[in-house]
Amino acid sequence: VCLPSNRTSSGARRRRTRCRRCEACLRSECGECHFCKDMKKFGGPGRMKQSCIMRQCIAPVLPHTAVCVVCKEAGKEDTLEDEEDKFNFMLMECSICNEIVHPHCLKMSDASGVVNDELPNCWECPKCNHAGKRGKGSTCVCKTKSHEPDVSSSSSSSSSADLHRYRRLKCVQMERHVIRPPPISPPPDRLPLKDGKTHVIQREVWMKIFNYLSHQELCVCMRVCKTWNRWCCDKRLWTKIDLNSTTPLMLSGIIRRQPVFLDLSWTNISKKQLSWLINRLPGLRVLKLSGCSWAAVSALCTSSCPLLRTLDVQWVEGLKDAQMRDLLSPPTDNRPGQSLGPQSSAYETDLRLAGLDITDTSLRLICQQMPNPSRRTRNPGGCSATATTWWTRGLCNRVTDHSLNFFKRCGSICQIDLRYCKQVTKTACERFIAEMSVSVPFKLKEDKLLQKAS
DNA sequence: TGTAACGTCTCT
DNA sequence: AGAGACGTTACA
Ligand SMILES: [Zn+2]
Ligand SMILES: [Zn+2]
Ligand SMILES: [Zn+2]
Ligand SMILES: [Zn+2]
Numbered sequence: 516v517c518l519p520s521n522r523t524s525s526g527a528r529r530r531r532t533r534c535r536r537c538e539a540c541l542r543s544e545c546g547e548c549h550f551c552k553d554m555k556k557f558g559g560p561g562r563m564k565q566s567c568i569m570r571q572c573i574a575p576v577l578p579h580t581a582v583c584v585v586c587k588e589a590g591k592e593d594t595l596e597d598e599e600d601k602f603n604f605m606l607m608e609c610s611i612c613n614e615i616v617h618p619h620c621l622k623m624s625d626a627s628g629v630v631n632d633e634l635p636n637c638w639e640c641p642k643c644n645h646a647g648k649r650g651k652g653s654t655c656v657c658k659t660k661s662h663e664p665d666v667s668s669s670s671s672s673s674s675s676a677d678l679h680r681y682r683r684l685k686c687v688q689m690e691r692h693v694i695r696p697p698p699i700s701p702p703p704d705r706l707p708l709k710d711g712k713t714h715v716i717q718r719e720v721w722m723k724i725f726n727y728l729s730h731q732e733l734c735v736c737m738r739v740c741k742t743w744n745r746w747c748c749d750k751r752l753w754t755k756i757d758l759n760s761t762t763p764l765m766l767s768g769i770i771r772r773q774p775v776f777l778d779l780s781w782t783n784i785s786k787k788q789l790s791w792l793i794n795r796l797p798g799l800r801v802l803k804l805s806g807c808s809w810a811a812v813s814a815l816c817t818s819s820c821p822l823l824r825t826l827d828v829q830w831v832e833g834l835k836d837a838q839m840r841d842l843l844s845p846p847t848d849n850r851p852g853q854s855l856g857p858q859s860s861a862y863e864t865d866l867r868l869a870g871l872d873i874t875d876t877s878l879r880l881i882c883q884q885m886p887n888p889s890r891r892t893r894n895p896g897g898c899s900a901t902a903t904t905w906w907t908r909g910l911c912n913r914v915t916d917h918s919l920n921f922f923k924r925c926g927s928i929c930q931i932d933l934r935y936c937k938q939v940t941k942t943a944c945e946r947f948i949a950e951m952s953v954s955v956p957f958k959l960k961e962d963k964l965l966q967k968a969s
Numbered sequence: 970t971g972t973a974a975c976g977t978c979t980c981t
Numbered sequence: 982a983g984a985g986a987c988g989t990t991a992c993a
Contacts, residue, residue: 530975530990550974553985562986564974575975578991677976 521584521608521615528613531575531677533566534635537821538573545569573819574635577615581606585620590636597702598750598773609640610675616640632794702745718746725752748772770795780827781806790814801825805867809833816841830870839877869935874913875921882921916943923951931965939963 521529533540546557548568553559566572582589583606592605603619610631618628621641629644631637705713706721725733725747737747753772766788769777773796779789780803789811793799799820804812805827812831828834834842866881915938922928933939941962948957948965958968 527976527989532975532991533973554973563984564987566974580991 521581521613529578529581529608529615531634532578533570533572534574534576539570540572542567542570577606577608577636581608581615583617583620584614585616588617591617605636607636607638607640609643610634610637610677611639611643614640702749703742706740706742721746722749722751725749750774766792773798775799775822776801778803779807780804784811786811786814790818793818793820796820798822803827804831805829805870807831809838813838813841816844825865825867827867828871829867835872836874836876839871839873840880843880872913875915875918878914878918879921914939916940919943919947923947928955929967933963933965934961936963 544551544554544557544567546567550563550565551557551559551567553561553563553565555561577590579589590604590606592601595601595604604617606615607618607628607630608615627644628641629639631639702718704718706716707713725736728736730753733747733752737744748771750773753774754776769792775798777792777796777799778801784807789804789807793802793814797820800822802820802823802825806829809831810833812828812834815826828842868877871877914933914936918939922931933944941959944959944963944965948959951957956968957965960966
């Protein structure tokens with residue numbers, strides 16, 4: 516009997532399993548939810564056999580034993596550096612036909628798969644996407660579900676039911692991102708010339724030269740030829756992206772480059788554009804939104820950004836205490852997910868709040884949500900125990916001495932910048948230092964600039 | 970092995 | 982459509 520390798524011995528499709536890293540996975544069982552009450556350990560009959568609702572994984576992963584149906588090998592993204600290579604050699608499970616493949620192994624250069632952002636390693640494979648023959652571009656998956664092609668209803672059920680369950684959990688209108696067909700080859704090492712020969716300079720040398728160019732100059736180079744276009748798209752050249760105005764075309768350009776540092780300060784970006792971006796930049800660590808509208812910044816209330824470490828919301832018009840509460844609380848629509856507050860997985864956090872019309876109320880909320888030191892020992896990323904949380908603030912006229920009381924309970928805090936908070940006194944800062952001296956010694960680096968003394 | 974719980978089937 | 986049941990998988 517010859518079974519496809521992406522099925523188990525009994526022919527069932529491969530199950531996903533919890534990621535063990537997300538906020539939900541790291542929680543312990545609540546003991547109170549419907550499924551906990553069913554568990555034998557909580558005195559139930561144990562018939563339902565479901566995960567605690569509080570622990571339902573945000574991003575279930577393919578099992579370690581999963582392999583590509585074509586080449587029978589596992590995912591190889593960890594061994595690759597380039598973002599495109601990573602994608603081509605990671606395992607992708609089709610939500611319609613359930614096949615698990617390396618996109619590279621499909622070799623369908625003319626068709627494109629549609630990546631599903633809701634689950635890791637999930638897409639509609641080029642075959643199924645082609646068979647579906649739906650219009651491309653943004654489509655609400657919730658709405659299109661009812662007229663999905665009936666590929667295999669009689670033979671074997673597809674995973675769109677895995678997905679449906681998951682969507683119920685995470686029911687947010689998700690746009691889908693059509694990706695380019697996987698490139699056939701890695702970027703060429705040499706520049707082909709007209710006479711059939713190649714240029715003497717190798718790619719890595721060119722890359723060193725490109726490194727000296729501004730982004731504007733790189734854009735000019737990208738128009739020179741296919742090879743330069745490919746080379747100039749290298750993510751190493753685009754780790755930091757600055758924009759002073761945003762257009763839809765630029766947004767897709769940002770996605771292709773997957774920056775970790777994104778500066779959208781003082782731009783006219785809209786809420787829709789920002790959430791579109793955040794949903795597609797899982798690796799984003801630094802996000803600068805100073806001078807943007809609260810309408811735009813509020814996109815952060817509904818999108819999670821797991822690796823974000825620095826958030827700059829200085830001078831965001833309309834960001835007051837109530838808005839800060841929304842920003843710090845988990846998404847309101849029952850979706851599991853991380854808020855952008857400091858309780859996210861980030862262990863070094865830099866939050867810039869200057870110029871906001873916030874009061875002590877916001878600071879109390881922020882301090883409440885700071886990771887407390889005892890919880891940090893569970894850090895899944897293996898981040899060292901000395902990792903610190905770093906706060907910078909300033910120029911909030913309505914913040915008073917009272918806020919310093921909240922900071923006393925945040926053992927992980929590293930720096931508090933109150934220099935421009937007119938209502939905060941030097942005396943209060945000195946009292947803060949004195950009271951903290953037993954547990955966490957602080958010093959005054961400048962007037963009203965508190966810094967951990969270690 | 971044992972424990973957790975995924976995916977799907979059945980019943981309402 | 983939704984809830985419950987359960988065989989079977991994932992993983993230690
Ligand atoms: Zn529970
Ligand atoms: Zn998880
Ligand atoms: Zn393969
Ligand atoms: Zn498929």
